[in-house]
Amino acid sequence: MTRTRPTTRKALLTLHLVTSLGWLGTDLVLLTLSIAVLRGADPAVVYPVAALVGTTLFAPLSVLTWVVGVASALLTPWGLLRHRWVLVKLVITTVMVLLVLFLLTPNLRAAGDLGAALPPEDRADLVIAPAVSTSLMVVATVLSTYKPWGRLRRATPGGTRRTPASAGRGAA
Template identity: 85%
Template sequence: MRRIPPTARKALLTLHLVTSLGWLGTDLVLLTLGVAALRGADPAVVYPVAALVGTVLFAPLSVLAWLVGVASALLTPWGLLRHRWVLTKLVITTVMVGLVLFLLTPKLRHAGALSTALSARDRADLVIAPAVSTILMIIATVLSTYKPWGRRSATRPAAGRTGRVRAATRM
């Protein structure tokens, strides 16, 4: 496993925090815009703004947060598949990035183009999606903070093997 110096590790962690917080903030903005439209705000204003935010901020931040998170896991002692909490975060984030890129961003563009002609179902979807995404981001944050579940058993070296390897290297 490759490790990076502490200064680079802290820079990577800072970048991960900034991109992840940006993603969460953009989620909250989209949720706010969706709720505003449901509560009577002008859809001709709200949905083009939501489309712009989704295209310019949301999609790029989600991909960047995922990339930086993977790089951080690979270049630090946590590893990508070594700990259950990291693997769970990876799965959650990967699914979320896929949903952002392939479902939500196109829906936001569609809403921006239709504005006032958007169906009630599509309006509801533009509240539900960022609400679910926000909850998943909070879950990922809790996982990063508490680091539950320990290491995956498949990544632990067998006691017998490590002893033999050490003994063999001394000869």
């Protein structure tokens, strides 16, 4: 079982919460900006702002969330491939990071450049993408708090009785 000092584990969890929930918050900002355009806000003003938020905050945060999430799993008794809720989060987050880097970010850049000239179907895409990713992040958050579905492999016989939730997270 992975042993990490309680202070290190708390620091890692804090970093994980700041990055992942910061990512969720930034996604909501992108959703708000894209909806604002559909409701009549000036695309020549709003899309460059969305492009800035997307490239300087959202894309880097997505990579950071993935890295810190994987570290949070590998450096704690949860493990990366031991619990179904962690594995599902890994899959959801990996797919989302790839979509953010290779689909959403280029689309946001194009919207920032084109402004009012962006076609209506591309404007709708800029609402759908953050709506879907925000929903997936809410799913990831719910999985994190409820931790459903148990382990992927049996615990080793004679192993510790402490749960990953309590192990190493005690008073520092």
